[in-house]
Amino acid sequence: MSYKRNVVSIFILLVVAAVSTALAGEKNAPPSQKIPKGAKVFVAPIEGGYDTYLKDAIAKKKVPVEIVASRDQADYEITGTSESQKASTAKKVILGNWHSREEASITVSNIKSAEVVWAYSVHQEASAHGQRSSAESCAKHLKEAIENQ
Numbered sequence: 211m212s213y214k215r216n217v218v219s220i221f222i223l224l225v226v227a228a229v230s231t232a233l234a235g236e237k238n239a240p241p242s243q244k245i246p247k248g249a250k251v252f253v254a255p256i257e258g259g260y261d262t263y264l265k266d267a268i269a270k271k272k273v274p275v276e277i278v279a280s281r282d283q284a285d286y287e288i289t290g291t292s293e294s295q296k297a298s299t300a301k302k303v304i305l306g307n308w309h310s311r312e313e314a315s316i317t318v319s320n321i322k323s324a325e326v327v328w329a330y331s332v333h334q335e336a337s338a339h340g341q342r343s344s345a346e347s348c349a350k351h352l353k354e355a356i357e358n359q
Contacts, residue, residue, distance in 0.1 A: 244327065244356075244359045245275070245286060245318060245327055245328060245352075245355065245356050245359075246356075247274040247275075247356060247357075248274060248275065248276060249275050249276070249285050249286055250275070250276050250278045250283055250284045250285045250286070251268075251275045251276065251277055251278065251284055251285070251286045251287070251288060251318070252277075252278055252279075252280065252281045252283070252284035252286070252287045252288070252321075253265050253268075253277060253287075253288045254281070254287055254288065254289045254290075256289070256290050256291065256292055257291065257292065258292055258294065258341070259341075260290065260291075260292035260314065260341055260345065261288075263341045263342050263344075263345035264288065264290070264316070264345045264348060264349065265277055266342075266345070267342070267345035267346040267348065267349035267350075268349045268352070270346065270349070271346060271349040271350050271353050272353070273349050273352050273353040273356065274353070274356055274357065275352075275356070281321065284321055285320070285321060285322075286318050286319065286320055286321060286327070287318070287319050287321050288316055288317070288318050289316065289317055289319065290314060290315050290316035290317065290348075291314065291315050292312075292313070292314040292315075292341060292344065293312070293313045293314070294311070294312055294313075294340055294341055312332070312333070312340060312341060312343060312344040313331070313332070313333050313344070314331065314332050314341070314344040314345065314347075314348060315329070315330070315331035315332075316329065316330055316331075316348050316352075317329040318352070328352065328355050330348055330351045330352065330355075332344045332347045332348060
């Protein structure tokens with residue numbers, strides 16, 4: 211009896227593990243949609259004018275998308291947040307570091323399905339060019355994501 215009980219217990223544990231793994235895979239599954247090359251993308255206004263830096267970075271890094279002026283013309287929308295903190299006097303005097311601290315986060319969503327198809331965030335403790343640097347990082351990684359699909 212003890213042998214049968216152990217076999218049944220092991221079987222139940224294996225089934226529970228398999229179901230848990232399957233469910234975890236569904237939660238962490240990548241989005242079902244990809245961003246095609248040449249997609250029409252609308253960059254929504256982002257606080258502090260970060261959307262301007264992002265549009266410039268997308269052009270500079272030659273991201274294979276078309277930026278459109280109206281959300282109605284777009285297939286995808288980029289939204290995000292940005293925070294910039296200038297170097298404090300103490301940081302300048304003690305560390306000799308004049309660079310700002312930059313944080314930004316963007317998401318690309320399919321307008322029709324509202325599904326987030328790509329997201330990226332950047333944290334730069336000492337950014338030489340402020341928001342421009344973080345926007346270029348976002349654009350670079352977006353380009354890689356589109357080209358490596």
